Amino acid sequence: MVAEVLFVPRVLLTVGTGFALKMAYGTTAKSLLIGVPVVVLAAFVASVVSFLLGRYIFKTSAKSLAAKYPLIGALDKAMESDGFFLMTLLHFCPLVPFTILNFVIGITSMGLLDFCLSIIGIIPGSVVYILMGTSIQDVRDIVSDKKSSKNARLNLAFIITGTIIGLLGIAYTSYVTKKYFDEIVQKSEEEKRFAEFDND
Numbered sequence: 001m002v003a004e005v006l007f008v009p010r011v012l013l014t015v016g017t018g019f020a021l022k023m024a025y026g027t028t029a030k031s032l033l034i035g036v037p038v039v040v041l042a043a044f045v046a047s048v049v050s051f052l053l054g055r056y057i058f059k060t061s062a063k064s065l066a067a068k069y070p071l072i073g074a075l076d077k078a079m080e081s082d083g084f085f086l087m088t089l090l091h092f093c094p095l096v097p098f099t100i101l102n103f104v105i106g107i108t109s110m111g112l113l114d115f116c117l118s119i120i121g122i123i124p125g126s127v128v129y130i131l132m133g134t135s136i137q138d139v140r141d142i143v144s145d146k147k148s149s150k151n152a153r154l155n156l157a158f159i160i161t162g163t164i165i166g167l168l169g170i171a172y173t174s175y176v177t178k179k180y181f182d183e184i185v186q187k188s189e190e191e192k193r194f195a196e197f198d199n200d
Helices: 010-025 028-057 059-068 070-092 098-105 112-143 150-199
Strands: none
Touching: 010 028, 010 112, 028 098, 028 112, 070 098, 070 112, 070 150, 112 150
């Protein structure tokens, strides 16, 4: 949790969690059953802390950042109508810096309840990244001949296939999120141009 607030990438933490849990418990199922709730809970607490820091403690810095980048102003407008949907997409997308996002959202019009509920967006990614971590441990075991049976190799093949499918899903969602963002920015720029035209 502290690591996430201090800008350590969530993906690295989650993959590392999967690797460590596989070493400790020996099975992918146990690693997922323990890892996913722990990762989601830690991410939830870290997100809320970052959100509240952005809203109450570092509000001035966050506002100056918003003035510098028009995207943040566009994001604020989008939060008024599509806050929950947009935040769920953003939490799902690994390309968006998790902690910075939560700080910035703190200065928007988004309510705390919708923000908390949008954390469900990290669950699919958490499953995939923990699977990646367990796969690293499985590959290590097979290479070192600790598990060279046909069953172990088949299990590894299933895990790797599942991880690849999950990563493709995340890549597609990232594409959808970027497209959605581009539309938000374009709409915001058009509204700004119309406002300037009206003032003239």
